[in-house]
Amino acid sequence: MFGITRTIEIDVQETDISAEEGGKVVAFLGPRASYTHQAALDTFPDNDSSYTLSPHTTIEDVFAAVQSGTAWRGVVPFENSSNGSVVYTLDLFADRAGQYPGIVVSGEAYVEVKHCLLGHTASPSSSPPTAAAGLENLAEPDLSHVKKIYSHPQAWGQCTRFLASRLRGVERIDTSSTSRAAELVAGDASGEAVAISSRAAAGEFGLSVLREGVEDRGDNVTRFFVIAKVDEGEAGKEGEERKEDVGFKTLISFTIDHKSPGALAASLNVFAKYGLNLTSISTRPSGVENWNYLFFVEIVGRREEGDEGDVNMALRDLEEVCRGCRWLGSWENRLAG
Amino acid sequence: MFGITRTIEIDVQETDISAEEGGKVVAFLGPRASYTHQAALDTFPDNDSSYTLSPHTTIEDVFAAVQSGTAWRGVVPFENSSNGSVVYTLDLFADRAGQYPGIVVSGEAYVEVKHCLLGHTASPSSSPPTAAAGLENLAEPDLSHVKKIYSHPQAWGQCTRFLASRLRGVERIDTSSTSRAAELVAGDASGEAVAISSRAAAGEFGLSVLREGVEDRGDNVTRFFVIAKVDEGEAGKEGEERKEDVGFKTLISFTIDHKSPGALAASLNVFAKYGLNLTSISTRPSGVENWNYLFFVEIVGRREEGDEGDVNMALRDLEEVCRGCRWLGSWENRLAG
Numbered sequence: 045m046f047g048i049t050r051t052i053e054i055d056v057q058e059t060d061i062s063a064e065e066g067g068k069v070v071a072f073l074g075p076r077a078s079y080t081h082q083a084a085l086d087t088f089p090d091n092d093s094s095y096t097l098s099p100h101t102t103i104e105d106v107f108a109a110v111q112s113g114t115a116w117r118g119v120v121p122f123e124n125s126s127n128g129s130v131v132y133t134l135d136l137f138a139d140r141a142g143q144y145p146g147i148v149v150s151g152e153a154y155v156e157v158k159h160c161l162l163g164h165t166a167s168p169s170s171s172p173p174t175a176a177a178g179l180e181n182l183a184e185p186d187l188s189h190v191k192k193i194y195s196h197p198q199a200w201g202q203c204t205r206f207l208a209s210r211l212r213g214v215e216r217i218d219t220s221s222t223s224r225a226a227e228l229v230a231g232d233a234s235g236e237a238v239a240i241s242s243r244a245a246a247g248e249f250g251l252s253v254l255r256e257g258v259e260d261r262g263d264n265v266t267r268f269f270v271i272a273k274v275d276e277g278e279a280g281k282e283g284e285e286r287k288e289d290v291g292f293k294t295l296i297s298f299t300i301d302h303k304s305p306g307a308l309a310a311s312l313n314v315f316a317k318y319g320l321n322l323t324s325i326s327t328r329p330s331g332v333e334n335w336n337y338l339f340f341v342e343i344v345g346r347r348e349e350g351d352e353g354d355v356n357m358a359l360r361d362l363e364e365v366c367r368g369c370r371w372l373g374s375w376e377n378r379l380a381g
Numbered sequence: 382m383f384g385i386t387r388t389i390e391i392d393v394q395e396t397d398i399s400a401e402e403g404g405k406v407v408a409f410l411g412p413r414a415s416y417t418h419q420a421a422l423d424t425f426p427d428n429d430s431s432y433t434l435s436p437h438t439t440i441e442d443v444f445a446a447v448q449s450g451t452a453w454r455g456v457v458p459f460e461n462s463s464n465g466s467v468v469y470t471l472d473l474f475a476d477r478a479g480q481y482p483g484i485v486v487s488g489e490a491y492v493e494v495k496h497c498l499l500g501h502t503a504s505p506s507s508s509p510p511t512a513a514a515g516l517e518n519l520a521e522p523d524l525s526h527v528k529k530i531y532s533h534p535q536a537w538g539q540c541t542r543f544l545a546s547r548l549r550g551v552e553r554i555d556t557s558s559t560s561r562a563a564e565l566v567a568g569d570a571s572g573e574a575v576a577i578s579s580r581a582a583a584g585e586f587g588l589s590v591l592r593e594g595v596e597d598r599g600d601n602v603t604r605f606f607v608i609a610k611v612d613e614g615e616a617g618k619e620g621e622e623r624k625e626d627v628g629f630k631t632l633i634s635f636t637i638d639h640k641s642p643g644a645l646a647a648s649l650n651v652f653a654k655y656g657l658n659l660t661s662i663s664t665r666p667s668g669v670e671n672w673n674y675l676f677f678v679e680i681v682g683r684r685e686e687g688d689e690g691d692v693n694m695a696l697r698d699l700e701e702v703c704r705g706c707r708w709l710g711s712w713e714n715r716l717a718g
Contacts, residue, residue, distance in 0.1 A: 124666075125666060125671035125672065126666055126668075127468075127666070128468060128664070128665055128666050131464075131465060131538070197534055197555070201468070215554070216554075216555055217552070217553075217554055217555070218534070218553055218554070218555045263671055265671055302660070303658070304658070305652075305653060305656050305657060305658040305659075306649075306650075306652070306653030306656075306658075308649055308659055308662065309646060309649035309650045309652065309653040309659075310653070312643075312645055312646035312649060313643075313646045313650065315642075315643070315646065316642060316643030316646040316647070319642050319643075320642060321639075321640070321641070321642035321643075322639075322642075322644075322645055322646075323639070323672065324664070324672070324674065325645065325662070325664055325674075325676075326664060327465070327661070327662055327663060327664075328465055329461075329462060329463055329464070329465050331463075334462040334600055334602055335462065335660065335661070335716075337661065337662075339662075379672075
């Protein structure tokens with residue numbers, strides 16, 4: 045169903061970047077002005093002609109582009125601080141059909157999510173924008189004309205209070221991204237549609253910001269992964285600037301014999317044994333049999349060239365206690381400062 | 382943020398059922414003919430006048446009805462075999478605002494999900510219905526007139542192949558349940574709308590089954606929880622028919638010090654120590670600080686009256702190694718036969 049660690053032999057580090065004509069293609073979940081676009085720009089700046097940023101329609105399209113080599117890197121959303129994992133992305137990493145054998149995480153980016161209500165008419169409350177506007181904002185926009193609201197499913201879960209208090213019962217239409225929601229509202233002639241999207245999308249599609257900061261929590265942050273393809277059999281290449289292991293994170297997936305008491309604890313003990321802190325754990329249905337799960341763990345540390353290092357030893361031990369595991373990349377920890 | 386185990390003192394077992402005038406109210410995620418309705422009927426049969434089944438609009442409404450005492454039991458979806466956890470339900474069990482201090486799981490039900498494409502016009506392929514129709518069905522319904530498709534967000538993830546091959550690019554509209562999707566299509570006069578819903582919903586709302594079995598996997602099962610309210614301080618009441626512990630499951634939530642390597646492994650080791658098998662683990666953002674999680678574990682076994690028993694001892698040990706934990710109910714394991 046999915047390979048073991050040994051099928052992938054190298055780390056991917058940004059140091060393997062080499063110049064190419066026209067710029068290396070970076071696929072991201074589009075359209076332009078999406079939060080993923082902001083994450084992509086954070087890592088691959090617009091003013092650097094080494095990169096050509098290319099919007100893709102779905103997260104799956106980004107994975108496929110990187111696997112096929114059409115794109116050199118991909119940028120996909122992974123997790124939101126309020127709303128949890130992006131299950132679509134986890135399911136692509138689960139790779140149940142073996143379509144993405146070479147995909148690993150090679151970097152991460154954090155983007156502060158400040159959702160706005162976008163529509164066709166400006167309202168006094170949209171200017172000046174204040175981060176602390178909250179629900180106590182006195183100059184409330186009139187939303188009585190609103191019949192439809194477009195956004196990405198994750199945004200519904202991040203703006204529950206605003207939606208319940210100001211747009212209760214309004215028809216919600218799911219879109220593939222928040223910027224796609226803005227694009228659809230821009231194309232809606234009725235004027236009765238609004239979108240939950242970003243301020244950047246308002247500029248991109250010529251909409252007004254009716255209200256800023258409609259998310260439940262002020263510290264709403266989405267984490268993105270940069271994905272790359274590793275070539276099987278290629279020898280490991282270490283970056284010249286060797287950093288301390290605490291400056292890296294590693295993603296690993298595994299399944300266990302779910303009928304064995306303590307199988308999950310035994311798997312996690314492997315990381316404890318080498319002092320590797322788990323920064324997240326997620327589960328998805330294994331796709332093999334019902335009520336059997338694939339686990340994703342993220343640990344502080346990196347896979348090394350050769351056999352040495354705590355992560356390498358943990359991976360070796362893990363293979364002994366779990367049913368199958370896969371190294372899904374090691375990358376620089378952007379939260380370690 | 383959430384209480385420790387000791388704040389809830391009793392098990393809830395079906396043996397505390399007593400006769401009441403008009404029947405005890407069972408709240409379920411409606412409308413009628415939803416999969417949750419089928420799960421409710423499985424546990425509280427229609428022909429038993431002891432129960433009055435009452436449809437509610439949202440999962441939150443069901444929790445609120447049980448917490449306030451308006452309903453005696455509630456039935457909510459918890460997990461789908463293909464698509465994973467129902468995060469809305471997990472977030473209500475997380476109870477970050479302390480609104481549901483008395484809610485525990487008192488039972489479970491499994492319903493086989495056989496999604497159908499419902500619409501206004503019958504098609505030859507809808508009769509006779511065959512479970513094994515799959516995508517190879519020769520008499521394909523003509524779907525060229527379809528402009529909108531309604532369903533619950535979970536259903537999109539369960540019918541990816543059918544949607545990609547037959548309804549690619551068609552506008553998708555999220556609904557609160559699959560039966561609500563059928564209700565909306567029934568009220569749509571254009572004839573251009575279809576729903577992914579159940580055969581039962583076709584009967585309930587007068588729609589035709591255009592195609593049966595549109596889900597990706599034939600063994601698509603959704604698990605539901607029956608929820609009840611426990612009164613703090615009430616003494617534990619054991620059922621007369623004492624069953625072996627393997628016939629019960631228990632749900633527990635806890636948080637850990639996420640900066641401590643091995644904190645999660647240490648928590649799970651508590652269950653391993655007492656030979657308690659974990660049947661599932663889920664995580665949600667803790668709501669306290671970013672990238673900090675609330676864990677939900679399900680184990681085989683039950684909480685006992687008094688201090689004895691493996692689950693009781695594990696809960697006591699768990700309090701020593703985690704930051705806060707809460708017992709969320711013990712119930713009869715319907716998969717243990």
